[in-house]
Amino acid sequence: MHEIIEKALKESRFKPVESDHQATGLHCHIHIEPVDMEGFVFCMRDHGFFLELITAIDLIEENEIEGLYVFNHYQGPARIAARIKTARDNPVLPSIGSIYPGAVWHERETAEFFGITFEGSMDTRHLLLPEDFAFHPLRKNFKAI
Amino acid sequence: MTTNPATTIRHSLEPIGDESFILNLGPQHPGTHGVLRIIVKMDGEYVLDADPVLGYGHRMQEKIAENMTYSQMLPYMARMDYLAALSYNQAWVCAVEKLCEYEVPDRAEYIRIITVELNRISSHLLWYGAFLLDLGAFTPFLQAFADREKILDLLESVTGSRLTYCYYRFGGVFQDITDSFLCNVMDYIKYLRERLPSYHDLVSGNVIFQHRTSGIGAITCSDAAEYGVTGPILRGTGISYDVRRNEPYSIYQRFHFEVPTGETGGCQARYTVRMQEIEQSLNIIEQAVTTIPDGPIKSKVPKIIKAPEGEVAMAVETPRGELVVYIVSRGGKTPYRVKFRVPSFSNLSIFQKLARGKLLQDVLGILGSLDLVIPEIDR
Structure with a gap:
């Protein structure tokens, strides 16, 4: 694992699962409970990580949606994938827009694509889809024509 | 009174x-x-x-990718960023090669480097013209487009298309390049090196240009991290982050090149960084053309790809910044989930912050300096 990540997570309670960077492009995965997210994101920001992407994966068989937050470092590569699971019927993920302002657009996109509510989000308007579009196209039960 | x-x-x-x-x-x-x-x-x-x-050009490319085989998705990649189609080609083929552990022959890697760097120069030249057009200067636009057209001709001779290239294949490239192509590329490198001083004479030292760009639209290092800014805009702030150097893919570690950085983080710094990047790309192409080995251009790859289970994140440096293709595979012919992390998306998200309190003409200048390609944001 990259030393930047080790340094950042050394004093925190988050336990990363190592990943082979050469083979996958990711240094580690971290499974996070929603209540711990704020502390984790502050840890990322304080150690100079930048937000690479926010998205979700629809795990239809498990009836869950997994939120995926990927951070990287300008002195890296030091790519961390933070993952939070939420119920598929009423998916709620914590918003990190107040810590990383750039996250607001990523959250707006993920919210409209998957029908996820980002708790504490300052901006809940649609970003890419039309204002009146009531479907969530990246859910697996939304069939392409 | x-x-x-x-x-x-x-x-x-x-x-x-x-x-x-x-x-x-x-x-x-x-x-x-x-x-x-x-x-x-x-x-x-x-x-x-x-x-x-946003969203006027939205096509839900990520859903399209979930419903297609890996090779069917390849031509769609060029439609996301029509100015740097080869970078998108490269991101997709490299991601799938990483997922499936395909080998790429040396000659194919060299061909990829030569063509993708030519594409980078053509993108920067177009930006140069369009940016100065935004600032009200017309002549640089004509000059840059004339030089860009020569690159399009070169790339057309090997890829068969003018903008929306689909030239790379999993495990190699579509067809081999000829010696006459390499000669033409060397001629072009010489030609553009002779032309670049006239770009600087015309614009870089121009008083109006200096006044329109210096101190305008500055980004600090912490702003950049908070918004996930990458590419020349980031390097304009002085942070030397270039995926080609930080996380070398393909064979970039074999070439000597510098990562130009600015200091002020404003429009002028971005201009300087991009102009220096053109020179660096010329250096990379020159090294690649002089050292390209003979050999096969494609390794043996099944016609219909069945990827193993797994997740890969493949980052490449496009002319606009870091593009990440994130593939979640559950085995089979189609990916389970694909995410495109596109550079212009994050680069534009800082625009609101930059624009507040500025004069409208400066805001248009900032917008031009961001080098946006909207279809890649809308996807």
């Missing part, structure tokens, strides 16, 4: 707080690139707030 009318006329452009109005920039305003609409709240000549409205 009557008031002198001359004293009641306001000459200053300072906002006085009673003239705020909404101005709609776009969807197809000539000052914007692609179909980008910006709702601007103005007070006189000053921008109070600027809210980009």
Whole structure:
């Protein structure tokens, strides 16, 4: 694992699962409970990580949606994938827009694509889809024509 | 006593707080690139707030990718960023090669480097022309387009298309390049090196250009991290982050090149960084052309790819910044989930912050300096 990540997570309670960077492009995965997210994101920001992407994966068989937050470092590569699971019927993920302002657009996109509510989000308007579009196209039960 | 009318006329452009109005920039305003609409709240000549409205070119590329085989998706990649189609080609083939552990022959890697760097120069040249057009200068646009056209001709001779290339294949490239192509590339390197001083004579030292760009639209290092800014905009702030150097893919570690950085993080720094990047790309191409080995251009790869289970994140440096293709595979012919982390998306998200409190003409300059390609944001 990259030393930047080790340094950042050394004093925190988050336990990363190592990943082979050469083979996958990711240094580690971290499974996070929603209540711990704020502390984790502050840890990322304080150690100079930048937000690479926010998205979700629809795990239809498990009836869950997994939120995926990927951070990287300008002195890296030091790519961390933070993952939070939420119920598929009423998916709620914590918003990190107040810590990383750039996250607001990523959250707006993920919210409209998957029908996820980002708790504490300052901006809940649609970003890419039309204002009146009531479907969530990246859910697996939304069939392409 | 009557008031002198001359004293009641306001000459200053300072906002006085009673003239705020909404101005709609776009969807197809000539000052914007692609179909980008910006709702601007103005007070006189000053921008109070600027809210980009996206999605006019939205095609749900990520859903398309989930419903296609890996090779069917390849031509779609070029449609996301039509100015750097080969970078997108490369990101997709490299991601799948990483997922399936395919080998790429040396000659194919060299061909990829030569063509993708030519594509980078053509993208930067187009930006140069369009940016200066935004600032009100017309001649540089014609000059840059004439030189860019020569690259398009070169790339057309090997790829068969002018902009939306689909040239790379899993495990190699579509067809081999000829020696005459390599000669033409060497001629072009010599030609552009001779031309570049005239770019600087025309623009870089120009007083109007200096006034329009210096100190405008500055980004700090912490702003950049908070918004996930990458590419020349990031390097303009002095952070030397280039995926080709930080996380070398393909065979970039074999070439000597510098990662140009600026200091002020403003429009002028971005200009300088991009102009130096053109020179660095020329250096990379020159090294690749002189050292390209003979050999096969494609390894043996099944016609229909069945990827193993797994997740890969493949980052490449496009002319606009870091592109990440994130594939979640559950085995089979189609990916389970694909995410495209596109550079312009994050680079535009900082625009609102940059625009607040600036003069409208400066805001248009900032917008031009961001080098946006809207279809890649909308996807």
